[in-house]
Amino acid sequence: MSASQSAVRSRAEAVKVSRTFDWMILFTLFFVVLGGYHIHYMLTGGDWDFWTDWKDRRLWVTVAPIVSITFPAAVQACLWYRYRLPFGAVVCVLGLLLGEWVNRYLNFWGWTYFPVNFCFPSNLMPGAIVLDGIMLLGGSMTLTAVVGGLAWGLLFYPGNWPVIAPLHVPVEYNGMMMTLADLQGYNYVRTGTPEYIRMVEKGTLRTFGKDVAPVSAFFSGFVSIIIYFLWHFFGRWFASTDFISSENL
Amino acid sequence: MKLLKDKVAKLSFVALLAASSAAMLYTPTAAAHGEKSQAAFMRMRTIHWFDLNWSKEEVKVNDTMTVTGKFYVFLGWPETVDKPEVSFLNVGIPGPVFIRQGSWIGGQLVPRSVSLELGETYEFKVLLKARRPGDWHVHSMMNVQGGGPIIGPGKWTTITGSMKDFVNPVTTLTGETIDLETYNLDNTYFWHALWYALGLAWLAYWIRKPMFIPRSIAMESGKANTLITATDRKVGMAFVAGTIALVATAMTSTNEKYPITTPLQAGLLRGMKTVEMPAKTVTVKVEDATYRVPGRAMQMTLKITNNGDSAVRLGEFNTASVRFLDSAVLEDTTGYPDDLLAEDGLTVSDNSPLAPGQTRTVQVTASDAAWEVYRLADLIYDPDSRFAGLLFFFDEAGKRQMITVDAPLIPVFI
Numbered sequence A: 001m002s003a004s005q006s007a008v009r010s011r012a013e014a015v016k017v018s019r020t021f022d023w024m025i026l027f028t029l030f031f032v033v034l035g036g037y038h039i040h041y042m043l044t045g046g047d048w049d050f051w052t053d054w055k056d057r058r059l060w061v062t063v064a065p066i067v068s069i070t071f072p073a074a075v076q077a078c079l080w081y082r083y084r085l086p087f088g089a090v091v092c093v094l095g096l097l098l099g100e101w102v103n104r105y106l107n108f109w110g111w112t113y114f115p116v117n118f119c120f121p122s123n124l125m126p127g128a129i130v131l132d133g134i135m136l137l138g139g140s141m142t143l144t145a146v147v148g149g150l151a152w153g154l155l156f157y158p159g160n161w162p163v164i165a166p167l168h169v170p171v172e173y174n175g176m177m178m179t180l181a182d183l184q185g186y187n188y189v190r191t192g193t194p195e196y197i198r199m200v201e202k203g204t205l206r207t208f209g210k211d212v213a214p215v216s217a218f219f220s221g222f223v224s225i226i227i228y229f230l231w232h233f234f235g236r237w238f239a240s241t242d243f244i245s246s247e248n249l
Numbered sequence B: 001m002k003l004l005k006d007k008v009a010k011l012s013f014v015a016l017l018a019a020s021s022a023a024m025l026y027t028p029t030a031a032a033h034g035e036k037s038q039a040a041f042m043r044m045r046t047i048h049w050f051d052l053n054w055s056k057e058e059v060k061v062n063d064t065m066t067v068t069g070k071f072y073v074f075l076g077w078p079e080t081v082d083k084p085e086v087s088f089l090n091v092g093i094p095g096p097v098f099i100r101q102g103s104w105i106g107g108q109l110v111p112r113s114v115s116l117e118l119g120e121t122y123e124f125k126v127l128l129k130a131r132r133p134g135d136w137h138v139h140s141m142m143n144v145q146g147g148g149p150i151i152g153p154g155k156w157t158t159i160t161g162s163m164k165d166f167v168n169p170v171t172t173l174t175g176e177t178i179d180l181e182t183y184n185l186d187n188t189y190f191w192h193a194l195w196y197a198l199g200l201a202w203l204a205y206w207i208r209k210p211m212f213i214p215r216s217i218a219m220e221s222g223k224a225n226t227l228i229t230a231t232d233r234k235v236g237m238a239f240v241a242g243t244i245a246l247v248a249t250a251m252t253s254t255n256e257k258y259p260i261t262t263p264l265q266a267g268l269l270r271g272m273k274t275v276e277m278p279a280k281t282v283t284v285k286v287e288d289a290t291y292r293v294p295g296r297a298m299q300m301t302l303k304i305t306n307n308g309d310s311a312v313r314l315g316e317f318n319t320a321s322v323r324f325l326d327s328a329v330l331e332d333t334t335g336y337p338d339d340l341l342a343e344d345g346l347t348v349s350d351n352s353p354l355a356p357g358q359t360r361t362v363q364v365t366a367s368d369a370a371w372e373v374y375r376l377a378d379l380i381y382d383p384d385s386r387f388a389g390l391l392f393f394f395d396e397a398g399k400r401q402m403i404t405v406d407a408p409l410i411p412v413f414i
Helices: A011-044 A059-068 A070-083 A088-109 A125-138 A141-168 A180-187 A212-239 B002-025 B040-044 B185-207 B212-220 B230-257 B376-381
Strands: A170-173 A176-179 B047-054 B058-060 B064-073 B087-092 B098-105 B121-130 B134-144 B148-160 B169-171 B177-179 B282-292 B297-306 B312-319 B322-325 B346-348 B359-367 B386-395 B400-408 B410-412
Touching (some): A011 A059, A011 A070, A011 A088, A011 B212, A059 A070, A059 A212, A070 B212, A088 A125, A088 B185, A125 A141, A125 B185, A141 A180, A141 A212, A141 B230, A170 A180, A176 A180, A180 B098, B040 B148, B040 B386, B047 B134, B064 B148, B087 B098, B087 B121, B087 B148, B185 B230, B282 B376, B282 B386, B312 B346, B312 B359
Parallel strands (some): B282 B410
Antiparallel strands (some): A170 A176, B047 B064, B098 B121, B134 B148, B297 B359, B312 B322, B312 B386, B346 B359
């Protein structure tokens, strides 16, 4: 067979090779994204995602969406511009959540015995589905950034509320009031994570009474729009193919 | 060629077996908390722990024990460490082998960070409930923002029983009694599984059709518009609308189920009650201090003046949680950890009772292997080569008074 000849001999064989290629790329993409996104999110979101007593109405709501829209934006840009495939955000979050659950179950619980109800990851899936859906329906990166980025920030807190609300039930403990999440943080000793490291409920957002979560979510959404733009350019750059002219060699 | 391949395969197999065996057969327990690695000046010149007591040495799962004692916040706090204005009373244990049921400073519960004053002494208590069986080193510990963890003495404690039996019942302000060990677990798994399944469904819809090569060819040949069908758009709309509806419904039903929720609690606790220590009637001036490296001994020349009305003797020098005792004056009956106790480690050139109004200059030697074992000798490599500690004097009635010392230390290498 010469270099100019096709590697396949029939259409059926071409389809088979193409599908094999699909699964290989998808498998590789999934685990590369799982690793990269997981490290990125642990380094930037870290404790806010690890512990229930960090999942507050202000900083968790603000920080987690901003630092987590990065990989979805980049992978979405790559898959959309090259293949018109609108599952970049979902595949990222599927990979991240799988990696996080493996980590939380085997490391946090399996090695160090922190209860899973204290160290489960945040749920990013509602935002990811909407982000991909808007990409599909609008076909515009600008629209996806503005509407999808905002939705990413806005859906985060309500998307997690069914899981964390039971842990925000108050309890009286030795004469002080705290939430069950606070109590988890106090009961289950973290030698290397003293209480003052917690960045919760800090800030100057005091004019909205108790309803600070929606304001934080809006702010998070606005910043997510900017971060989406930035990271989608990374994705486009990564997905581009350039050739060097032989004259320049 | 085949012979070579077989040899490589065999050698690889042997290497794999050797690596697995090495990993499985030698697995020592990592039980320490880095207490010996912490800079010596940090342990000598920040928080001085004393009068420590571990209520039990063996405890069953679900039973409790306490760690009690006092700590003195050293007045000569090093400049290189942030002041303890934001501190947290902790315990040094390998993960949640116990749960912390309570911790108090001066009788006040301290689930949050506290502000401590230099030169003050505080009483503390930590109540621990046994959770995971094993032998664990239980330390007192103070985390200081900008300073790091300042670990106190540790004692081995054994937990017996089975972790499966552990329970952590809590009654909420809404009247419900729950087991915090397993509370909300099914709910967490349910919501994560549901959303993960929805994500997989979205992915499955797209990957059932040919993906990368045919779509890439279509894109490059200008047929991008043909790649998204009307059905695709309908499915997309259904997913977006369904997601928003599910989030809204789940939030509403959660609010109905948990109508009373409060934000996480945070904030600094100030004004901790201090311990009134007995009035000091003894003054001590450190004339000089040397550390003899080959002999593992620290020698101080102290000028001691007794301004009280009862004769006193020096019984103990306590630094970095290591206690050097003169057994003729003081014997430990508290079960203090052996490795931190030098029962005859304190030698005073003249330790006869110092009468009221009298001044005496004495040579005090604190010698024990603990200087090396606990790496206190590394003090000579610290950026601020000073030593510090607590001296305990005892009068004729057995009353104790605590005097702090803080002075430069000169190493002697020959």
